[in-house]
Amino acid sequence: MDNLINKTFKDFENIPGMGPYERAAEWSAYVADWRSRGHWNYRQMAFSGCGPRVELRLDWGSKRDYVSLVSNDYLGFTQHPKVKAAAIAAIEKYGTGAGASPAIGGHYDFHAEIEREIAAFLGWESALVFTTGYTANSAMLQCLLKKDDLAIFDSAIHASVQEGGLLTNVKTFPHNDLMALEHVLRNSEDKYRTRLVVVDGVYSQDGDLAPLDRIIALCKLYNAMIVVDDAHGTGVIGERGRGVLELYDLLQEVDIITGSFSKTFAHVGGYVVAKPELVEYLKFHSRQHIFSATLPPAAACIPVAIRLVDSEPQWMLQLWENVTYFRNGLVELGLDVGNTQSAIIPVKTGDPLVAAEATKLLLEAGVYANQIGYPAVSKKDARVRQSLMATHTREDLDQVLNAWEWVNSKLKLNKREEYAYDKKEGT
Numbered sequence: 001m002d003n004l005i006n007k008t009f010k011d012f013e014n015i016p017g018m019g020p021y022e023r024a025a026e027w028s029a030y031v032a033d034w035r036s037r038g039h040w041n042y043r044q045m046a047f048s049g050c051g052p053r054v055e056l057r058l059d060w061g062s063k064r065d066y067v068s069l070v071s072n073d074y075l076g077f078t079q080h081p082k083v084k085a086a087a088i089a090a091i092e093k094y095g096t097g098a099g100a101s102p103a104i105g106g107h108y109d110f111h112a113e114i115e116r117e118i119a120a121f122l123g124w125e126s127a128l129v130f131t132t133g134y135t136a137n138s139a140m141l142q143c144l145l146k147k148d149d150l151a152i153f154d155s156a157i158h159a160s161v162q163e164g165g166l167l168t169n170v171k172t173f174p175h176n177d178l179m180a181l182e183h184v185l186r187n188s189e190d191k192y193r194t195r196l197v198v199v200d201g202v203y204s205q206d207g208d209l210a211p212l213d214r215i216i217a218l219c220k221l222y223n224a225m226i227v228v229d230d231a232h233g234t235g236v237i238g239e240r241g242r243g244v245l246e247l248y249d250l251l252q253e254v255d256i257i258t259g260s261f262s263k264t265f266a267h268v269g270g271y272v273v274a275k276p277e278l279v280e281y282l283k284f285h286s287r288q289h290i291f292s293a294t295l296p297p298a299a300a301c302i303p304v305a306i307r308l309v310d311s312e313p314q315w316m317l318q319l320w321e322n323v324t325y326f327r328n329g330l331v332e333l334g335l336d337v338g339n340t341q342s343a344i345i346p347v348k349t350g351d352p353l354v355a356a357e358a359t360k361l362l363l364e365a366g367v368y369a370n371q372i373g374y375p376a377v378s379k380k381d382a383r384v385r386q387s388l389m390a391t392h393t394r395e396d397l398d399q400v401l402n403a404w405e406w407v408n409s410k411l412k413l414n415k416r417e418e419y420a421y422d423k424k425e426g427t
């Protein structure tokens with residue numbers, strides 16, 4: 001395949017006429033090309049745990065300590081002594097695995113406790129755990145929506161929700177475009193058995209929020225169901241950390257809330273919060289829940305992490321202090337952080353190669369951040385994605401801001417137009 005430099009991951013998904021090993025060979029050539037330019041920073045190996053700093057050995061270098069901006073462990077709870085102690089105690093009591101799927105022997109009291117805690121945290125009666133946040137979305141939606149139904153997605157929705165739409169009809173509206181959403185709702189009236197709108201609370205690439213008050217009002221007006229995936233908002237947004245729905249005081253006004261235990265709640269797994277009858281239905285009709293083993297005993301740390309949001313509010317306060325300080329610092333440098341209102345703070349470069357060069361230079365300056373390109377975002381929306389933690393110190397953040405100042409002096413990101421990706425080619 002010629003001209004590898006302009007290819008994206010998507011170009012290797014399904015190359016006509018090429019079998020799996022031929023496609024894999026093309027892919028290897030692409031990765032080698034990116035590596036040769038020092039632009040490959042995916043899947044770098046860490047030798048320390050989740051945290052504000054990380055020890056990495058880059059593919060091309062020796063081990064070194066970096067400020068890490070790649071973790072969604074927003075409140076730093078993966079390292080909290082009480083959370084760790086709960087996981088260790090549960091392993092001592094139950095061993096290491098759950099041994100089966102929940103329907104046939106893999107349902108334990110610690111699962112029931114997680115379900116009770118997350119439902120109560122959000123002020124609901126019932127919830128169901130899934131092995132990942134991804135399957136909470138994909139499995140729940142595939143279970144509820146079939147060929148007579150319609151799923152309506154924001155265009156920036158997470159991949160797990162898109163997968164949830166595979167068994168049903170899907171219409172997508174441009175990101176946060178309420179007129180377009182209303183258009184879809186109006187034009188689909190009386191044409192489907194169930195119409196279900198899915199939006200994120202916090203969007204995982206831009207870090208911006210959904211205008212849930214107006215979206216929920218539209219869903220009620222047009223008699224559509226509404227699901228909010230607040231994987232990045234629950235635990236950190238709103239005065240009590242109940243997520244973006246708390247900001248609008250609408251926690252009880254949606255049909256389903258989904259989320260993840262892999263971010264603020266310091267472990268792995270996902271949940272669907274819904275009314276008891278729907279939870280009962282999902283337990284026995286959601287294929288990934290029935291046919292896949294469930295969370296291991298270490299998950300008993302999740303209720304402890306959930307309770308810490310209320311009992312140790314200092315972490316959330318510190319996170320927001322860090323977010324404000326860091327975002328202001330980037331804006332002062334003239335960098336484009338988009339509409340972020342969360343702990344996910346991008347720097348948009350307008351060109352995937354510039355994003356790659358920026359992450360390479362950041363690594364040189366001791367900062368580990370992710371480059372994001374198509375298909376996660378459009379090519380012209382390429383960016384460096386950064387997640388902040390409560391446990392980043394002021395020195396960590398200053399090191400990153402100094403690094404950005406240096407990167408900016410080299411790449412002139414604040415004069416972005418020079419670098420704007422060819423809009424015609426950008427997808």
Ligand code: PMP
Binds near residue numbers: 204268
């Ligand atoms: N929803 C959103 C919005 C996400 O960003 C993610 C993953 N980061 C998920 C769901 C899936 O969560 P998990 O990683 O726990 O599977």
